[in-house]
Amino acid sequence: AQSVSQHNHHVILSEAASLELGCNYSYGGTVNLFWYVQYPGQHLQLLLKYFSGDPLVKGIKGFEAEFIKSKFSFNLRKPSVQWSDTAEYFCAVTYFGNEKLTFGTGTRLTIIP
Amino acid sequence: DSGVTQTPKHLITATGQRVTLRCSPRSGDLSVYWYQQSLDQGLQFLIQYYNGEERAKGNILERFSAQQFPDLHSELNLSSLELGDSALYFCASSSLAGPSETQYFGPGTRLLVL
8 A cells, every 4th residue: 555654753853953854655656745734723735746857846935855766755854944843744645646645644843942 | 825615613513423514625626635634543535526526535434425516615424423533624625636736725624523
């Protein structure tokens, strides 16, 4: 079955620290990759997405992610986090011919001022 | 604000009851998706409709059903409710159907079954 793994369940960082959240997906051919963010009490918002082309994708709020096909990974990065980045982050995948989003379990990010 | 609206925001009901959750997609979007978010199962895809027709089914229980109406809004019906159905139910919409389409999520309906 197709699956997405997010190994970090809870990450705590100080403001200005660099961030990297891991995401690995199971092999299934052509994939489309997404990172969504859920701020406390709010709905899921799209941070960035990868469909094809340049494997380094830039999203909103200074986030970026790199698609490494050989490692089945799509890690999310931000060079300097802010307190307002406190949220839950979800990696998700759609596979060719299938529109349903398969989500990882999410990573809760807490930024300490 | 994603443009996807869901009502009600909160719903408290008893076991054995039936509820209906409503979703209005973004203007012009033809595809609607339903997801369930619970502590033990995470975010799970339930069902997708495209322009009024069921397009894909996920881990949706037989007690649950959905439909998409001619005006493209969708309803998710949950019947014979059990305690384990307590969860956050999200609706999402996209312009068309396809794995590369971005899905925009609504604020969710929080269901509590007592």
